[in-house]
Amino acid sequence: MSEEARLREEICRLGVSIFARGLTAGSSGNISARIADGWLMTPTNASLGRLDPARLSKLDDSGKLLSGDAPTKESFLHRVMYEERAKTGAVIHLHSTHSVAISCLADIDPADVLPPITAYYVMRVGRLPLVPYYRPGDMALAEAVRGFAGKHHAVLLANHGPVVAGTSLDAAANAIEELEETAKLFLLLRGCKTRFLTKEQVAELRAAST
Numbered sequence: 001m002s003e004e005a006r007l008r009e010e011i012c013r014l015g016v017s018i019f020a021r022g023l024t025a026g027s028s029g030n031i032s033a034r035i036a037d038g039w040l041m042t043p044t045n046a047s048l049g050r051l052d053p054a055r056l057s058k059l060d061d062s063g064k065l066l067s068g069d070a071p072t073k074e075s076f077l078h079r080v081m082y083e084e085r086a087k088t089g090a091v092i093h094l095h096s097t098h099s100v101a102i103s104c105l106a107d108i109d110p111a112d113v114l115p116p117i118t119a120y121y122v123m124r125v126g127r128l129p130l131v132p133y134y135r136p137g138d139m140a141l142a143e144a145v146r147g148f149a150g151k152h153h154a155v156l157l158a159n160h161g162p163v164v165a166g167t168s169l170d171a172a173a174n175a176i177e178e179l180e181e182t183a184k185l186f187l188l189l190r191g192c193k194t195r196f197l198t199k200e201q202v203a204e205l206r207a208a209s210t
């Protein structure tokens with residue numbers, strides 16, 4: 001099986017898994033993966049739970065459709081990650097409930113949305129900036145994401161949801177799932193006196209993962 005055929009299967013398998021666990025609903029959410037001559041993207045209005053490997057959008061590096069169905073209207077969120085982060089092998093964007101809830105809170109720090117609750121969050125997500133709200137389809141959103149993408153593989157779009165890049169589909173999926181679980185924990189702990197990781201503990205994790 002070619003690398004592209006393998007990635008097509010993998011995107012569809014991951015989509016089913018994400019949809020079955022309720023990590024994104026309806027036709028929301030999209031997955032992409034880099035291939036030798038461009039990238040594969042989930043199509044517009046497609047449920048992640050019912051993807052067809054043969055109908056995935058195949059795009060060239062500039063985002064032009066080469067084959068398959070029309071890509072999601074959110075494909076520009078993926079393109080800026082590939083353009084700004086050379087090692088990106090895959091990008092996932094979800095409307096995952098707890099992360100979206102966090103993105104709507106009025107009193108979060110836009111420079112780093114979630115506190116260091118667990119070591120795995122620090123290692124897989126790190127600092128999470130909030131990208132200001134823009135109307136869906138507004139290209140200003142792409143440029144706003146671009147402003148963060150050089151320094152961050154994960155960003156949270158205000159009143160919308162997370163976009164996470166990884167070196168592979170597995171890495172991107174693990175990071176966005178860690179982010180969603182941490183968002184859930186943060187909401188569970190709201191109002192409770194909480195022992196977050198200390199600055200020293202976070203510094204130790206960052207030093208070990210570089």
Ligand SMILES: [Zn+2]
Nearest residue numbers: 029074160161
């Ligand atoms: Zn979206």
